[in-house]
Amino acid sequence: MTNKYMYFIANWKMFGGLSTLNSLTKVIKFLKIFKKSKNTKIIYCPPNTLIHPMFKKIMNSKIQVGAQNCHESLTYGASTGSINSTMLKNVGAKYVILGHSENRESGETDKLINTKIKAATKSGLKVIFCIGETLGQKRKKITNKILLKQITLGLQKVKRRKNIVIAYEPVWSIGTGVIPKSDDLFKTINFIKKKVKNIKVLYGGSVNPKNINELKLIKNIDGFLIGGASQDPKKFIDIIKKTYN
Numbered sequence: 001m002t003n004k005y006m007y008f009i010a011n012w013k014m015f016g017g018l019s020t021l022n023s024l025t026k027v028i029k030f031l032k033i034f035k036k037s038k039n040t041k042i043i044y045c046p047p048n049t050l051i052h053p054m055f056k057k058i059m060n061s062k063i064q065v066g067a068q069n070c071h072e073s074l075t076y077g078a079s080t081g082s083i084n085s086t087m088l089k090n091v092g093a094k095y096v097i098l099g100h101s102e103n104r105e106s107g108e109t110d111k112l113i114n115t116k117i118k119a120a121t122k123s124g125l126k127v128i129f130c131i132g133e134t135l136g137q138k139r140k141k142i143t144n145k146i147l148l149k150q151i152t153l154g155l156q157k158v159k160r161r162k163n164i165v166i167a168y169e170p171v172w173s174i175g176t177g178v179i180p181k182s183d184d185l186f187k188t189i190n191f192i193k194k195k196v197k198n199i200k201v202l203y204g205g206s207v208n209p210k211n212i213n214e215l216k217l218i219k220n221i222d223g224f225l226i227g228g229a230s231q232d233p234k235k236f237i238d239i240i241k242k243t244y245n
């Protein structure tokens with residue numbers, strides 16, 4: 001049984017409407033009676049359309065709300081379809097996921113991610129900074145090189161580092177059901193922690209109620225970023241429970 005302080009972050013991606021928020025009732029109830037609740041940080045990152053209604057729903061609960069991305073500008077501007085970190089904060093977001101591989105794949109560069117991190121931390125949001133190698137990069141055995149590049153460029157001149165957690169998400173693990181070997185994961189997390197001092201490092205990629213028993217044994221992991229399984233309250237609760245069992 002662990003007593004460690006752990007993050008459980010739900011990334012709903014482009015899923016969910018107003019009625020989906022009903023699924024949180026179960027989680028809120030569970031957290032009220034869960035003995036290890038004080039050792040957990042629970043953050044839900046729904047689509048932007050649900051941030052404010054979710055914020056209202058989770059008031060007086062253990063849950064905090066975050067966004068999945070934001071624009072790099074701190075001020076209002078002529079940018080059709082965009083939302084910046086100040087606007088997210090205004091509707092109740094406390095966190096924002098930045099650098100997710102799904103956004104890197106659609107063209108976000110390390111430099112842009114760096115600008116976003118600076119803007120988000122400046123506006124008072126905490127950042128969940130995602131890094132990870134692709135399958136091709138893993139096969140070429142350049143994982144550490146890629147991670148170091150993402151970390152170095154992404155965190156360049158970023159001051160408020162205590163407001164950042166890193167989520168290591170191998171791209172080949174996301175939504176595939178495949179997770180890294182425990183030994184490899186331990187080493188990679190260690191590598192990241194050596195390069196960025198005093199930082200929490202979470203793991204993300206196909207975390208589910210089955211593989212959590214294996215993942216929770218990896219001592220240097222500070223929590224999990226959970227995609228698919230986080231949409232099902234039962235699975236999400238199961239993951240939290242099993243982590244502390």
Ligand code: PGA
Pocket residue numbers: 011169173174175176204205206207225226227228229
């Ligand atoms: P997954 O997604 O848990 O569905 O693999 C994780 C993520 O993309 O953050």
